[in-house]
Structures are given as C-alpha cells and as structure tokens.
Amino acid sequence: MRQAEEINESHLFYQEATRRPRLDRAEGIYLWDVHGKRYLDGSSGAMVSNIGHSNPRVLAAMKQQMDKSTFAYRLHFENGPAEDLASMTASLMPPGLNRIFFVSGGSEAIESCLKLARQYAFVTGQESRWKVISLYPSYHGSTLGASAVTGMQQFVEPFRDMIRVMPKIPAATCYLDRDGLSHEERGERYAEYLREEIERQGPETVLAFIMEPVGGASTGALVPPDSWFTRIREICREYNILLIADEVMTGAGRTGRFLASEWWDLEPDIIAVAKGFGAGYAPLGAMVAHERIVSAILDNGGFAHGYTYAGNPLACAAGLAVLQELLENKLVENADRQGRKLRVRLTELMDRYPFIGDVRGKGLLLAFELVRDRDSLQPLDPGLNAHLALVDEAYRRGLIIYSRRTRGGLVGDHFMVCPPLTITDAQLDELMELLTASIEAFAKSAGLPL
Numbered sequence: 001m002r003q004a005e006e007i008n009e010s011h012l013f014y015q016e017a018t019r020r021p022r023l024d025r026a027e028g029i030y031l032w033d034v035h036g037k038r039y040l041d042g043s044s045g046a047m048v049s050n051i052g053h054s055n056p057r058v059l060a061a062m063k064q065q066m067d068k069s070t071f072a073y074r075l076h077f078e079n080g081p082a083e084d085l086a087s088m089t090a091s092l093m094p095p096g097l098n099r100i101f102f103v104s105g106g107s108e109a110i111e112s113c114l115k116l117a118r119q120y121a122f123v124t125g126q127e128s129r130w131k132v133i134s135l136y137p138s139y140h141g142s143t144l145g146a147s148a149v150t151g152m153q154q155f156v157e158p159f160r161d162m163i164r165v166m167p168k169i170p171a172a173t174c175y176l177d178r179d180g181l182s183h184e185e186r187g188e189r190y191a192e193y194l195r196e197e198i199e200r201q202g203p204e205t206v207l208a209f210i211m212e213p214v215g216g217a218s219t220g221a222l223v224p225p226d227s228w229f230t231r232i233r234e235i236c237r238e239y240n241i242l243l244i245a246d247e248v249m250t251g252a253g254r255t256g257r258f259l260a261s262e263w264w265d266l267e268p269d270i271i272a273v274a275k276g277f278g279a280g281y282a283p284l285g286a287m288v289a290h291e292r293i294v295s296a297i298l299d300n301g302g303f304a305h306g307y308t309y310a311g312n313p314l315a316c317a318a319g320l321a322v323l324q325e326l327l328e329n330k331l332v333e334n335a336d337r338q339g340r341k342l343r344v345r346l347t348e349l350m351d352r353y354p355f356i357g358d359v360r361g362k363g364l365l366l367a368f369e370l371v372r373d374r375d376s377l378q379p380l381d382p383g384l385n386a387h388l389a390l391v392d393e394a395y396r397r398g399l400i401i402y403s404r405r406t407r408g409g410l411v412g413d414h415f416m417v418c419p420p421l422t423i424t425d426a427q428l429d430e431l432m433e434l435l436t437a438s439i440e441a442f443a444k445s446a447g448l449p450l
C-alpha cells in the first residue's frame, strides 16, 4: 500500500494552488482525511451531497442492487430501478413534464436538453431554429455543446473554434446596478434583453433559452427578481421558444423546493437535474422533458442521442433511495428552514466585516461576495486571491467552502456556503464559528479593515 503522504501526480490535470490530503471516510456532513482530521462539508462537495455522506438507506439499496446486477444494456433489458426512479421523478415535476431520460451527470443532462430541443424543432418543421440563448455569466457544463452555452470566458476561449458559441444576454446582476430603478423594475429590464437578443438574432432562428433559476458557481447564487421570471416566461411563449431550466445545482431540494423553478411557477419545457439527484452516491442525472416534445420525436423515429450508461440499474437504485430519503425525512423543507437561518447568520457577518458586499441565494444555495467597499461594490484587489486564500483558511480549520471569481469568472470573489440539507442547528453553529474564525484570519493576513 502507498503511504498517505506519497505524492502521485499521474491523475493531475489542474494547477491546484494546494495539494489536498487523501480522503479516508465520510459520514453525515463530515469527512475525514487519512490523517484523521475532520472537515465539515460546508459546500456539499460541489453542491452535490444533499442528503449527507454514507447514508445507510442509500448504501443498503445499492448493495441490494449490486447483488442482483450492476449493468444491463438498454436494448437488451428494461430495469426496475430505472422505471421506478422515472415514475418517482415525474411525480415531482410540473404538469406535462413526465418523460425522464437518465444520464451520468450534469454536462450529459445539458447536452441531452440541447439536442432534444433541436430535434424537436427538426421534426416539427422548424429547421431554421438552432440558436440557444443563455446568460453571461453562467455555467452549464464541460462538454462542447454545454460549453457553447456557458458564459465563463476561461472555459470557452480555448475551444471557441471547435464550437458554435451561442448568443448571451447579461445575467440579472441587479445588486451591482446604480440606476435608481427598483429591484423589480431591474428584473424587467434584464428580461427585456432576452427579447432584444431574439429580435437581433431573428426570432425564426432561435430555438431555446437556457438558464439556471438560481445561479450556481458562475454568479455565486444569484437570484433574479420575481419580475424577471414572469417576463422571460412570457417572452419565450410569445416567440415560441423552448425554456430550458438548468437545475443541475438547484434541483433535488437545494433551494428549499424540489425544483427552484417552483418558487416562480416557471413550468419550463425541459429541465436538467444532476448533482443532488444522485447526491454523490452514483454518477446520475436526468433530462426531464414535456410529453408533447417527446411524442413528436417518438413519432419521427425517436431521440437520435444516447449513452451506454444511461439508466444504469445501480445508479438508478441509488437515485431512488436518495429521493426516498429526501422526501421521507422532509429534507427539502429543512433546506428552506435552515437556509433562512443560515442566510440571517451570514448577513449578520456584514455588520462585522465591511468587505462582505453581498449575501444572496435561496434555501441552502447561499453565497457571500467580498468587495473593496460596499458603496462601489468594486472587487477586491485580484492579487489578494481572496477566493483561494479564504478557502484555505477555512480548510485549515476543518471547514470546506466553495469559491470562484465572481464577475464573469475573471475578477471578484464569492464563496458558496451550501451544506447538506440534513444540517442541524448545532451544526449550523459550528459552521458559523469556523467560518467567522476563517474570515477573521483572512482579513488580518490580507490587511483588510476589521
């Protein structure tokens, strides 16, 4: 056996600022490294472990399935776990969205949404429609199709010549605006960018609009005003454009509803879920589509798209147990309740630390952003590398949070605080204690005002 400290670089593809210790085990909201140090998972990994780690029910369901079979190919067998998970998922969706296409993660889910939308246009005499408008900043995944709709320069630029980069409109970053408008008026203004872009592109060429209802890592849990949702839904209907909700991060209860779309009765035409849907137990995601879209495609030969591991029985057995755990233990409601408390606690930090410029999010999809001063909301000096330095302070103290550059992925620093939906009051206290100590230490080392 290798020593825990031995350095093996054969699997590295990133220039990480710091090598991390090897994981030993995980349980509930905690993980332990091979040296026995304990970490509170304040970001559920990458907003994945919604029901916490090593959940006994899910592990038992997986073991039971493993004893029966771990793989059966779609063309040779149907399988019970996939059928049961599809029915249960459909029962949690808005009316009409009852077709579930299983995949192995978020990027595959998004890729499937884009291709289903296009094939629908193709088989219904709308071949001129192929453009998918998206937001800037946004993140929709790493495959080439998902990169074409992603609004983060660093993830798109090297691949630009290989893809057809899709039109972008600004995300509703209303908190940065200094224009005398109300929050709701700003929401309408940002939604109108969609109409303008559709007109500019030519409505007959636009296929869909894709968006994360609550922003993920690209914006740091940005929540658009209510008016934005009402208006973009109207605009999509007016122009007969499909609305695709990327609920890869927001889905499976993270925002305090099973889908974030429910907060605004959004009724998208196609939805992508992943992350919390498999909750870290199996590579699992799904595209959920409206009956009318899938029927039209089935009438014309079926979906020209698929993956070998789609509907894998082991992954689906895990997903089914994850959903049962979420529903029976009312974890979605817990995300709403604990999220409200955590949000208040994070907002209270603003009284102590003038360099916290904004606290935002919904449910347990929360983030705070650091700024030079609260009036201008200018980002901190990029040389401080706050997004790395504060995460490291927290990590040293046994707290994991997730950070990114916030303004288009280029400058600014935001921190996602998104613990598992199982988090208790005592664990919230512990999280806040560790976070406050980390912010204090970071501010001192960076010479920020206290």
Ligand SMILES: Cc1ncc(COP(=O)(O)O)c(C=O)c1O
Binding pocket: 046, 105, 106, 107, 108, 110, 139, 140, 141, 142, 212, 216, 217, 246, 247, 248, 249, 274, 275
């Ligand atoms: C909103 C959103 N969409 C898509 C993806 C891609 O998911 P995956 O990394 O599972 O391929 C992510 C991943 O972070 C995401 O946050």
